[in-house]
Amino acid sequence: MRLAMIEIFGLLFLGLFVTLVVFIIRALRTYVKSHSRPPEDRQEAAAAPSKTLAQALKDHRTRCKLTQEYVAEAVGVSRQAVSKWETGESEPTMSNLTLLAKVYGVSLAQLLEDVT
Numbered sequence: 001m002r003l004a005m006i007e008i009f010g011l012l013f014l015g016l017f018v019t020l021v022v023f024i025i026r027a028l029r030t031y032v033k034s035h036s037r038p039p040e041d042r043q044e045a046a047a048a049p050s051k052t053l054a055q056a057l058k059d060h061r062t063r064c065k066l067t068q069e070y071v072a073e074a075v076g077v078s079r080q081a082v083s084k085w086e087t088g089e090s091e092p093t094m095s096n097l098t099l100l101a102k103v104y105g106v107s108l109a110q111l112l113e114d115v116t
Contacts, residue, residue, distance in 0.1 A: 050114060050115070050116035051114045051115055051116070052088060052115065052116065053085075053088070053091060053112070053115050054085060054086050054087055054088035056111065056112065056114060056115050057085050057086050057092075057100065057111075058086040060100075060104040060106065060111060061082075061086070061104065063104075064103075064104050064105065066103070066104075068082040068083055068086070071100070071103055074099070074103045075092075075096055075099045075100060075103065076099070077096065097111065097112075
């Protein structure tokens with residue numbers, strides 16, 4: 001009698017375990033399928049044109065109504081260096097990017113947020 005009860009509980013436990021595994025597998029399959037295609041928002045964001053670092057630097061400078069010469073003096077580089085950064089001929093160092101962010105009154109993350 002006792003052995004039969006243990007056997008019945010064992011079968012019930014096994015049935016519950018198998019059911020749980022099936023539900024988990026179904027949930028994972030649904031999750032993977034839903035994330036295999038980008039949602040509409042991601043497609044629209046991917047379609048939006050991204051800025052280059054050069055364009056972002058120029059946009060911030062013009063937004064602040066600053067000249068290349070003023071920015072160059074504030075950062076401690078030549079005006080030609082600022083011009084090269086804004087045309088994409090060269091890129092500023094991290095320390096210069098940090099100084100540029102301070103000159104433009106934004107954080108480094110905001111300075112680089114739209115840059116690809």
